[in-house]
Amino acid sequence: MTDHMHPDDIRTLFSRAMSDMYRAEVPQYGALIDLVRAVNAATLEADPDLAAQLDAGGERARLDVERHGAIRLGTAEELAGIRRMFAVMGMYPVGYYDLSVAGLPVHSTAFRPITPEALARNPFRVFTSLIRLELVEDRALAETAAAILAQRRIFTPGALTLIDRAEAEGGLSAADARRFVAEALQTFRWHSEATVSSETYAALHEAHRLIADVVSFRGPHINHLTPRTLDIDAVQAAMPRRGITPKAVVEGPPRRRAPILLRQTSFKALEETVRFQGAAAAGRHTARFGEIEQRGVALKPAGRALYDRCLAAARASAPVGADGSGGAAYVAALEARFAAFPDDAARLRRDGLAYFRYRPAGGAVPPAASVEALIEAGRLIADPQTYEDFLPVSAAGIFQSNLGSDAQSNYSAAANREAFETALGAQVTDADRLYRAAEKQSLRRALAALGQDHLIARLSDAA
Ligand code: OOG
Ligand code: NI
Numbered sequence: 001m002t003d004h005m006h007p008d009d010i011r012t013l014f015s016r017a018m019s020d021m022y023r024a025e026v027p028q029y030g031a032l033i034d035l036v037r038a039v040n041a042a043t044l045e046a047d048p049d050l051a052a053q054l055d056a057g058g059e060r061a062r063l064d065v066e067r068h069g070a071i072r073l074g075t076a077e078e079l080a081g082i083r084r085m086f087a088v089m090g091m092y093p094v095g096y097y098d099l100s101v102a103g104l105p106v107h108s109t110a111f112r113p114i115t116p117e118a119l120a121r122n123p124f125r126v127f128t129s130l131i132r133l134e135l136v137e138d139r140a141l142a143e144t145a146a147a148i149l150a151q152r153r154i155f156t157p158g159a160l161t162l163i164d165r166a167e168a169e170g171g172l173s174a175a176d177a178r179r180f181v182a183e184a185l186q187t188f189r190w191h192s193e194a195t196v197s198s199e200t201y202a203a204l205h206e207a208h209r210l211i212a213d214v215v216s217f218r219g220p221h222i223n224h225l226t227p228r229t230l231d232i233d234a235v236q237a238a239m240p241r242r243g244i245t246p247k248a249v250v251e252g253p254p255r256r257r258a259p260i261l262l263r264q265t266s267f268k269a270l271e272e273t274v275r276f277q278g279a280a281a282a283g284r285h286t287a288r289f290g291e292i293e294q295r296g297v298a299l300k301p302a303g304r305a306l307y308d309r310c311l312a313a314a315r316a317s318a319p320v321g322a323d324g325s326g327g328a329a330y331v332a333a334l335e336a337r338f339a340a341f342p343d344d345a346a347r348l349r350r351d352g353l354a355y356f357r358y359r360p361a362g363g364a365v366p367p368a369a370s371v372e373a374l375i376e377a378g379r380l381i382a383d384p385q386t387y388e389d390f391l392p393v394s395a396a397g398i399f400q401s402n403l404g405s406d407a408q409s410n411y412s413a414a415a416n417r418e419a420f421e422t423a424l425g426a427q428v429t430d431a432d433r434l435y436r437a438a439e440k441q442s443l444r445r446a447l448a449a450l451g452q453d454h455l456i457a458r459l460s461d462a463a
Contacts (some may be wrong), residue, residue: 002327003023003173003174003176003244004169004170004171004172004173005171005172005173005291005458006032006090006099006176006380007089007090008090008113008117008118008121008122009119010088010089010177010178010180010181011089011090011091011113011121011122011124012121012122012124012200013066013177013178013181014089014124014181014184014185015065015067015122015124015262016065017051017075017181017182018069018222018225018334019033019067019449020165021062021185021188021189021221021222021224022069022225024301025288026270026288026290028243028267028270028290029225029290030036030288031243031244032227032239032242032244032292033120033133034226035235035239035242035434036228036229036235036292036343037064037266038133039088039229039230039231039235040063040229040230040231040406042234043231043234044060044230046363049413050230053308053383053384056189056342056359056381056383057113057383057384057385057386058116058120059349059358059386061120062119062121062122062123062227063230065122065124065128066122066123066124066224066227066228067108067124067125067225067228068124068125068126068127068225068226068293069124069125069126069127069128069188069222069223069224069225069226070126070127070128070222070223070224070444071126071128071129071188071221071222071223072106072129072130072131072210072213072220072223072336073128073129073130073131073154073212073214073219074130074131074145074149074152074214074215074220075146075149075150075423076130076330076422076423076424078130078149078154078171078220078415078426079128079130079201079423079424079425080325080423080425080456081154081155081160081163082111082128082220082425083111083160083425083426084153084163084167085163085187085339086111086126086181087166087170088162088163088166088184089124089165090113090118091111091112091113091124091125091308091427092111092112092113092114092242092391092430093109093110093111093112093128093429094109094110094111094112094114094388094389094429094430094431094434095389095422095428095429095430095431096108096117096394096415096417096420096421096428097109097110097390097391097392097395098394098414098415098416098417099129099333099392099396099399100132100135100414100415101392101393101396102355102393102397102399102400103398104208104210104396104399104400105131105132105133105135105208105210105211105410106129106130106131106210106399107127107129107130107132107133107415107417107420108127108129108130108390109128109417109420109424109428110126110128110389110390111125111126111128112124112126112388112389114429114434116438116442118359119281119374119388122286123367124387125388126389127174127395130420130423131147131210131211131214132372133145133211135414135451136150136207136208136211136243137207138207138343140202141203141207142207144203144398145204145207145211145215146179148195148196148200149214149215149299151195152219153220154196154218154219154220154380155186155187156183156187158179158183159180159183159184159186159187159242160442162176162183163180163181164178165187166180172306177293178430179334186205186218186219186329187219187223187333188220188222188409189221190221191217191218191221191277192218192272192273192274192276193218193275193278193430194274194275194276194283194285195216195217195218195277196215196216196275196277197278197279198275198276201216201276201283201285204216206240206353209401209403210403212285213285216285217415221287222288222404223287223288224288224289224290224291224402226264226268226290226291226292226293227292227293228292228293228294228295229292229293229294229301230294230430231294232265232292232293232294233252233255234263235265235292236265236292236419239267244267244290245267245268246265246266246267246269247265247266247267247324247397247401248320248323248324248325248327248401249265249320249324249327249330249331249397250263250264250265250331251263251265251391251397251398252264252335252391252394253296253310253311253334253338253341253390254295254335254338254342256335257342257343257344258291258296258297258345258444259294259295259296259297260296260297260299260303260307260341260346260348260387260388261295261296261297261298261299261307261391262268262293262295262296262390262394263293263294263296263386264293264294264390264398265291265292266289266290266291266292266392266398266401266402266404267289267290267291268289268401269283269287269307270286270287270289271286272284272285272287272288286402289401289402291398295386295387295388296384297345297348297354297384297385297386297387298355298356298384298385298386298387298388298431299353299357299387299437300353300354300432300435301354301432302351303348303352303353303354306340306341306353307341310334310338310341311334311337311393312336312342313333313337313351314330314334314336314337314338315330315335315393316334316400317333317337318330318332328332330349341353342411344381345361345384348384349382349392354384354385354438355385355386355435355436356382356383356384356439357382357383357384357385357439357442358380358381358382358383358413358442358443358445358446358447359380359381359442359450360380360446360450361378361379361380361381361448362450363378363450363451364449364450364451365450365451365452366378367451367452367454367455368452370457371443371447371453373453374452376449377448380447380450382444385435385438385439387432388431388434392463400426418438440459443459444456
């Protein structure tokens, strides 16, 4: 027995603290949370089947606290330190995202809980990017940036002590956990005082706005905190009435009866007043923005390949301009291309396109001929597994929009997962492995509860 606070509970304390801090820093965030709550309540009331499905998957309870945030880091040491910090809260790096395809000098992972139980308790995730100075053409400027970054310390001494303690002792006491959350929060705070002169800022900004955002400040300010909505189109439509202007098009798949993967939309960054070193007058910087998302079922590799093909075809046939022009044609093209994608849960499952989670309806029954027979008889229920990750093309669109353009850009890829993992000091977990394991484990358990050991024996290890 230990008297450690559970990492899931530390994560809940931390995500609540982040949300409170962001609400105080960015007033529009509070307005968005209220809007999403209202839309979610109306959606659940109008759709009892969806409500039942979310209840069954343990997702209804988590919905009100569900958020993802994003940060951008400057160095390998920072990334390794963030990995250790998030591990204290039960968040681990999942997936590698190459954003160079969109001309962005970053690559990323998502820190998130990885077991179904931990996800059900609080799925807080942080999309975490590392700047890639090797992609900056101006080598002298890249060196200046590296030298500036080498000077900063993004973790408080108190946070570092408590991370060491959590690693050495396998956890933190409740009192230490509360102190840890308060110390960790400091890393993500907004600093209106820049660490560079306005000349240096201008040069960094010229190289890339992202570089200026990462290099010019004391730490990796949280740049958005995204609530999950059950109806993104309803929220997008209601945003202007609350004084919020969303980007031109929703990223990801089109609206579907059986939602897949992830749909996201964001609204423009705030313009903040900053004080540059040695400057008498106040300067300006845009870093932070708002975003909402709707999550659908996670896709198996075959489903994901089909998604990627449909999306690429739509993007190629109907490009969106920097000012958002062509948005309506793009949505029409997207819907046309995705007509090829099955749009009901039963077919997504039978065609092997999406991941599900199984549960028994009632107790043991006589031996059945197959898993399908049990499903048809209503004894075994398959619920869609929510996609818990991100999409590189969508993420690039969110970055671009926040950097001031709705244009869709396609550059040549320069992925370097190995360099990212070296910086991280660990390998990123493959998301597919997690969904596959959750599906398999739930099916075994459900079949055992139904007394179908002969069917368990038939499940292949690869399934
Ligand atoms: C991250 C942008 C990507 C998402 O949800 O895909 C993103 C950033 O701007 O730092 O937020
Ligand atoms: Ni985001």
